[in-house]
Amino acid sequence: MAFDAIETPFGKTDKIIGGSATYAAWSASHFTKPIHQISIIGGDFPEKEIKALKDRGVEFDGVEVLKDEKSFFWSGKYHEDMNTRDTLITDLNVLEKFDPQVPDSYQNAQYVMLGNLAPNVQLQVIEQLTAKPKMIILDTMNFWMDIAMDGLKDVLKKVDLLMVNDSEARQLSGEYSLVKAAEKIRKMGPEFLIIKKGEHGALLFHGDKIFSAPALPLADVFDPTGAGDTFAGGFIGHLAKTDDLSFDNMKQAVIVGSAMASFVVEKFGNERLTEINAHDINTRLKEFISLANFELDNI
Amino acid sequence: MAFDAIETPFGKTDKIIGGSATYAAWSASHFTKPIHQISIIGGDFPEKEIKALKDRGVEFDGVEVLKDEKSFFWSGKYHEDMNTRDTLITDLNVLEKFDPQVPDSYQNAQYVMLGNLAPNVQLQVIEQLTAKPKMIILDTMNFWMDIAMDGLKDVLKKVDLLMVNDSEARQLSGEYSLVKAAEKIRKMGPEFLIIKKGEHGALLFHGDKIFSAPALPLADVFDPTGAGDTFAGGFIGHLAKTDDLSFDNMKQAVIVGSAMASFVVEKFGNERLTEINAHDINTRLKEFISLANFELDNI
Secondary structure, eight states: OEEEEEEETTEEOSSEEEOHHHHHHHHHTTTOSOEEEEEEEETTSOHHHHHHHHHTTEEEEEEEEETTSOOEEEEEEEOTTSSOEEEEEEEOGGGGGOOOOOOGGGTTOSEEEEOSSOHHHHHHHHHHOSSOOSEEEEEOOHHHHHHOHHHHHHHHTTOSEEEEEHHHHHHHHSOSSHHHHHHHHHHTSOSEEEEEOGGGOEEEEETTEEEEEOOOOOSOOOOOTTHHHHHHHHHHHHHHHHOOOSHHHHHHHHHHHHHHHHHHTTSSTTHHHHHOOHHHHHHHHHHHHHHHOOOOTTO | OEEEEEEETTEEOSSEEEOHHHHHHHHHTTTOSOEEEEEEEETTSOHHHHHHHHHTTEEEEEEEEETTSOOEEEEEEEOTTSSOEEEEEEEOGGGGGOOOOOOGGGTTOSEEEEOSSOHHHHHHHHHHOSSOOSEEEEEOOHHHHHHOHHHHHHHHTTOSEEEEEHHHHHHHHSOSSHHHHHHHHHHTSOSEEEEEOGGGOEEEEETTEEEEEOOOOOSOOOOOTTHHHHHHHHHHHHHHHHOOOSHHHHHHHHHHHHHHHHHHTTSSTTHHHHHOOHHHHHHHHHHHHHHHOOOOTTO
């Protein structure tokens, strides 16, 4: 949970609310509650934002507040193609002291999402869980592969699903073919793998099954910040709501995640996630059906 | 119709049979006949290859043979990622004299595919048609946008469907967003647009409808040469077979084209297209259903 300042070809923001856990929680809150948030913030994190999340069923017992310190801050500028960005500022602030504690009231959560952070911090959360959840999802990034590959490999052994983008899947596996990359990565631990491909959609791998989900083609991607976290929140929110780990339902969760991601990029930050309702989401989901489904009755 | 010599990370070939029209004809021949081929070859084009095509219903009345000259020859080397390649040799040979003539016996063809060539040559074929076909499909490439944009725009006004890759769609329209690119390109003439995205599949645009087809994720892409032409052949072959221009059937044609492309890359050149049968194709099409289709019954 953090602050971001974002510049895109469409405009720029002052400090706005950001952070993986914020995006994921807002997204998941459209499908399930309670959401047991674990994070660390400074005294500067607005009460109004905390209240808005609490009103949506997000619990704060696991969110440490360091009153006299500042929340994590990231500032970045997207290039014209919106696929690449430059980081302008990274102020770790409270994140340097992050020592996540799982409150007793959070134990027995069945669907656990570990946002993108240092692998040893992610591992610390897993090790505090008193019972094995039904699904632990891990997000990570190339940065941790560069500087903490051994730690990342330790975490991978303990999770059920890894979510990375295509270049990260290639880096982690050393394979260019995503099919071969998926095979190698799943041998590292996770039974399920999601490879996110931005505007090209996402691939879900499990056993010998592959599902290819499209991204919604958009006239304008206003701000891609948080799209991956929003995807993750929608995905795990749908799983928690339905409590069904069949491959058919995992496909639906991927589509739900993709739909949520298609909303969040329409405005700066998480604004769209706070505006939309169940009707908007269902309308968007129907667009995905006509976008991707086909019959082969003329073959 | 031509010769290619290809080098990929998997190996290299001597001169083998290549050319857009060869790939497209082999691919389409799995779905429809006769196929009215228009091309130019030299005396070096093997009788055996001509006979193999004739046996599959490909007619040669429109193929000019210059006995004492050489067929077009292209040689290229693919990079490790298989998405980029260097052209080593381009010998135009007979292609410099290509003056396509539409034989009387070809008139009234309802499904016309114009392979990637100089726009004025493509236009020459359209202008010889005595009646408007149901569907004229145009392939082109960035090269013609660089040196013959005006001619290309003239051809675009006279075709029903344009098939290009994503970077070509961006170049032609000046728009990065493929949705905006599609809108601009369709204002240039074609009612339908297919944007091919290689390993990321293809998008079909018509009116306000978009269909996103996946590519089959492959462990090895052995040789990508001809994949686009094979896609086009399968696409138009299915349309000619079914004679149905509904959007639902166009979606099926995109999947058929994608399936045929997924075969051709498995070996060098067009070899796989000469080996596979209807059973192989149907099995592959079923893989596309499980790859891309989903229900939303848990929402």
